[in-house]
Amino acid sequence: MTTNLQTGPVPGGRTAPPALEVRGLVKHYPGVKALDGVDLVVHQNEVLGLAGENGAGKSTLLKALVGLVRPDAGEIWVRGERVRLRSVVDAANHGLGMVFQEQSLVPNLTAAENIVLGSEGPGVRRGIYHWRTMRRLAQEQLDKIGSHIDPLARTDSLSFADRQMVEIAKVLRIEERTSHPPVIILDEPTSVLESKEIETLFTQVRRLREFASVVFVSHRLDEVLDVCDRVAVLRGGRSVGEVPAAGAAPAELHRMMIGSTGSDDHYHDGLAERSEEPGRPRLVVRGLSGRTFRDVDLEVRAGEIVGIVGVHGSGREDLCRALFGAEATTAGEVQLDGERLDLSGTRAACAAGIGYVPAERKTEGMVGPMSVADNMTLTKQQARCSGPLVRPRKQATLVDTWIERLSIRTPHRGTAIQRLSGGNQQKVVLARWLVSGDVRLLLLDHPTRGLDIGARSEVYRLMRELAGSGVATVLLADSLEEAIGMSDRIVVMSDGRATTEIAAPSGGKPTPLDLVKEMV
Amino acid sequence: MTSPAEADTEVVQARRPQPRRGVSLRDAGPPIALVVVFGVFAALSPGFRTLSNVQNVLDAAAVLAVVTIGISFVLMMGSIDLSAPGIMGASAITVALLVANNRNDNDLGFVGIAVAVLLAAGLGCLSGLALVLLKVPSFMATLGVSAVGLGLATLLFAGVQPNIADPMLEGWAVERFLGLAHLTWIALGCVLLGWLVQRYSRLGRYAFAIGGAEEVLALSGVRVAPYKVAVFTLAGAFYGLAGVMVTSQLSAGLVQAGRGYDFSAITAAVVGGTLLTGGRGGILHSTVGVLLVTVLTNGLVQVGVSPYWQGGVQGLIVVAAVAAAVIPQRRRNQVTK
């Protein structure tokens, strides 16, 4: 990666310092190295694609670029000048602005107010609103991107695509703060848009290129190649290379994203020990409907791992929670080992032998200030009690056994779980369902989110072993590779429906592209 | 490098169908309820449908309206304010001791009123500071400030009730203009002022935005803490004025001047359509809520229900109104504290 300020030719043939340059950016989180020396160059009037797997460090990098995360080491240069970004305002003053993935608009204000929020200028004089000026300011911004939204409409009455336009208009306000062309970062802007809206967005991105630089982040490689001039790839917190978009094939990018083919070996640990014979159907879902999913049929056999894949909004997370009784259902029936499953609440699900590992470990998976022991025995209280009374000795023996079996690294069983590293926390959360030995179905929602490679492979191994012992598993994987590597069968969900089912036996695994084709 | 001047010239300014800007059914509910409740009591009770009773209702609503306007700004932010009884008590005693009265030789008139309102604003500011500096949740901070206010009032009260002799302040409650007591006009003025603040001031709009998405404001580089303190201060000033108004009604300063007003005001605001989670509702909503609560209490008394039930009825309707607002949005794994 070059650190030369006078970098190569820019589209348009001019030579200028890059609009934005990142050198050796490093950011540690407890137990995880989110950024491990990232280098990146964005030229003026260029659309740079940023690609990478979940956990590659994309979002940390973007947050560092707009002052939401302070890097531990490394430099950020804007137009040949080194900058320190302490806040979003700082970043905006240097001409860096981001359109956030979860939209960052105040829903109960008008579009105009959102556009000028924090930089009202003449729109507010001595604390008094001048609605007409406000409207004019907002209209100017909307005109820049050719949007016809009524500036005085309440933001929550607009469609998602329109809100995104408002957000872009808002980000463009940073032009008022600097005399230079801005750098606009779009974080997964297409994830919830329909194809027509995506076309409009792409038109906008090309229009932005006329007067700004754009960093475009998306997990859809075809999109990235379609709209960008150049694509940079991150993996494991490092820049692993970049390609010009013209002429690049998605497959090539993809190989860069996941690294050498040998790297997914850890998915296959313990594969040999598994019997290939399918067990009897354990979970049978018929026509299940809920808030975000409709008419889902699903079958999981004992000892089988079924991955469910789908883009944001596919409804797979809610389906998973509904099976655990944590989300209401409106129709359909679920059977577990031939018996009708009570979906009325989480308690019933636990009693039926269902275990659930939520994606949000810190807020939903564990009770941070409570001890490892109490977290582990929170669900299966009978495992530590005799009659109605807790037996501390019984609990200690049980918990110590599982700490050893899962090699959970903790100073003591009485240590608060929040002091453990992410991987060990997750093992405690998993152990919660195993202590009484009656778990029949495990629902794993992003069980490896935020874990480093070592901790991940331990979780994978544990999943394999559980499957080997006959536990049925539903896996919402962190990445397509994980889904492919871990699952025996993959169900694709799209728009709340289970659309396709793809067999993924060891030796006959589909490729990520096979899945992507079905997902969109 | 050029700026985006030429970015967009050929685009035709076509207006699409206008998205919703105006009144929704949710906003229309409370006014409809007001009309219905009014109609029912008018049909039930001959005493209710007299002109003088309508005047009574409006006059009775005056103090509650001022308190409710204050609390509405706090509720709009998603916070809560239980400090009205303490602040009103402190301001009531203060004003009674500063205008002409039987305890001392003060005769400050308007200045006395201003001092009382300022003191109240200061107490409100205290709640705000406890919230943003000490990070004490507002319901606890304001509970504490209410106790402080009551303590101040008790200290100033010193065992002897101050009866006021200031003709202007006494006149507020009894003299009428166009059939309504001066207090009622003051309340109407406060409604107007509150509406203007909500609609045209950065303070009001940011209070609204804080209730909508506080984190977004921070992301946009807005420092919310000063606005929060300002909102609690503004609310305190309104409570202070309400305390002065109660003193005018009673011709005396009482420590308990604000007793129960915190809850009545929350009831009125919630019934008017303000959500406790913030970001929805406003001054006009709250005003309708105040009228609804007052008509209900007045009407119940007119049809022969014991006035002691007043608080009970308010308790029931606030629980019902909050439940009605919450139930459509509730989810299974939702956290309710």
Add this chain to the structure above:
Amino acid sequence: MSTPVLAQPASDAPVVARPTVGQRLTSFMPVIALVVLLAALTVVDPGFFTLSSLTAAVRTAAPLVVLAAGATVVVLCGGIDLSIAALCSLATVFFALWLPDLGGLTTLAIVAVAGAIGALQGVAHVLLRIPSFIVTLGGMSIFSAIALVISDAGPIPVSDRGTTHWLTLYVAGVLPMAFVVALVVVAVVSLVLRLTPVGSWVRAIGYSESAARLAGSPVDLVKVGAFTLSGACAGLAAVMLVSRNFSGSPTMADNLLLPAVAAIVVGGTAITGGHGSLWRSLAGALVVTLLRVGLPIVGVPSAYEQILYGAIIVAAVALTLDRSKVLIIK
């Protein structure tokens, strides 16, 4: 079920953190405050540290201890019960009204009815998903109204003093029976929390309600239980008040709300839930009572009492709040 054995050790080391000085200090806060207060009062007035005045102090503290103990469990669950004082007042009226008919059973009936009323609030809270402070604020208003209506807004004298006589006795001649009862309540509830899964559930709900629910804890049941206990304790406190005042009145306990809340937070129970205990509230209630009886001794007018409550509530909440849990404080 097989026994998965993982040979490979975890790659990441545990993150070790020690409690901060502030955390340590707040965990001893109630006891320190109690000792300091006692010492200070003894210095100012050497006559204070005598058996008779201490006995009088704990006797006064008994209803407050019981009220605070019940509400503590609600706070541990992350909620708040603002209705305890109003419910207690209502219960004194019930007691005075029912005593002639029920006789010796009145005490039990009052505790049961108050518990049922508390349970009703709990059910409204969990079923309608209304924040607990609104439910109980509404409850406060409703209970006051009922008490005013059925008592006709005045005190009702209790002529039959035999029923509550036992509460005015002294154990071993020095320890007031009412305080012993309060201690028993604290001890029994604490033991239940410690020795049964309920304690785990309460703490899990308080620290992280959604994690508790997703771990299959009986969240709704435990919360209703907490409000039931809070109500029942308000009933018991009412009986204690009647035994002292020989009457029931619709406003008798109203001024106990702030001291009770103060007792809980001064004890160091976090208003955000999870962290705390009933013993802490016991110590907190004694601190509050000492403050109340101590102010006149050091020559501060009792009018400062309220200001003091306000200040210590805010200060104690600020010290004990779990800030990591609430990113945005409303």
